[in-house]
Amino acid sequence: MNIGRVVGTLVATRKDDSLIGSKLMITQPLDIDYKPAGEPIIMVDTVGAGIGEVVLYAEGTASRNAAGKPDAAIDAAIIGIVDNMDVYKDVLDS
Secondary structure, three states: OEEEEEEEEEOOOOOOHHHOOOEEEEEEEEOOOOOEOOOOEEEEEOOOOOOOOEEEEEEOHHHHHHOOOOOOOOOEEEEEEOOOOOOOHHHHHO
């Protein structure tokens, strides 16, 4: 699992049948300091996330299972909305 920030939405009128009814969100992966880490990813939203929210996401098979569509063409899915994250930097540095 990883964290990211929802930065946009994507609408695709024509798409694979397994994606019909799925809400697609553009999500920027983040590092532990909430800084961008890599390129934005299009994800299926399973929790109703909104623009600007920090989210928890899964990739690969875990994302398809979370979306309830194990055979769908899904590479990443938003599986939670982050309320708070406490990072103890002194533990990381040791």
